[in-house]
């Protein structure tokens with residue numbers, strides 16, 4: 271079983287209701303007060319969550335591909351050995367870390383799918399902007415929006431985006447990783463004020479992956495053509511310049527990272543493992559565990 275706080279909460283709620291019913295039946299004349307019930311439920315919940323045995327996480331061999339402006343490592347790890355090559359980027363805007371739990375939990379979920387490691391080589395870039403994460407800022411330590419610093423045709427040379435493409439060390443690390451990796455799919459986690467959706471750039475496979483993601487998560491698909499231009503973005507460069515499918519996953523800004531992971535877990539694993547020509551994953555959450 272995979273660790274699933276929502277499931278544990280539901281289970282705990284079920285048993286707490288059962289326990290309360292028993293207590294009420296045994297002592298019809300001394301029903302607990304509302305606050306006693308709340309305390310009892312809280313205690314049972316806590317016990318149930320504490321009793322959840324953590325799944326063994328796969329051992330990942332993290333390596334630093336390079337460093338940020340402030341010298342923080344940009345860490346990457348690969349898991350699996352299949353022919354399909356997928357890159358997950360845990361974040362690029364330092365004030366959008368809703369995908370951090372997804373980044374931590376993805377390896378466990380991935381290896382939990384039968385046959386996944388034989389189908390796919392999954393590369394995880396933990397955080398493309400560790401200085402921004404440390405400072406809780408959108409840009410890096412130079413104040414540059416790294417998601418505008420790529421050599422896409424629509425690059426815009428302004429100070430906030432970098433006066434040249436790849437002027438920032440973090441961008442160069444991601445650029446080289448993507449060129450060396452020969453990926454079939456890139457997924458990058460962000461968050462969006464007051465909304466959540468899956469956006470895509472690139473060839474038909476990108477639209478197909480976005481549709482699959484939407485079907486498994488309920489997140490709507492947003493076409494880049496319907497959105498404001500994003501000059502020099504990773505999506506523009508990877509999807510349109512390199513013609514490699516890329517999904518930009520926009521979590522709801524401020525969403526609890528555990529909830530964000532739970533509601534997208536099946537969809538993320540599905541787009542990673544299901545590729546063109548590969549058999550589909552079981553469609554129910556239960557089967558995919």
Ligand SMILES: [Zn+2]
Pocket residue numbers: 363366460461
């Ligand atoms: Zn963002």
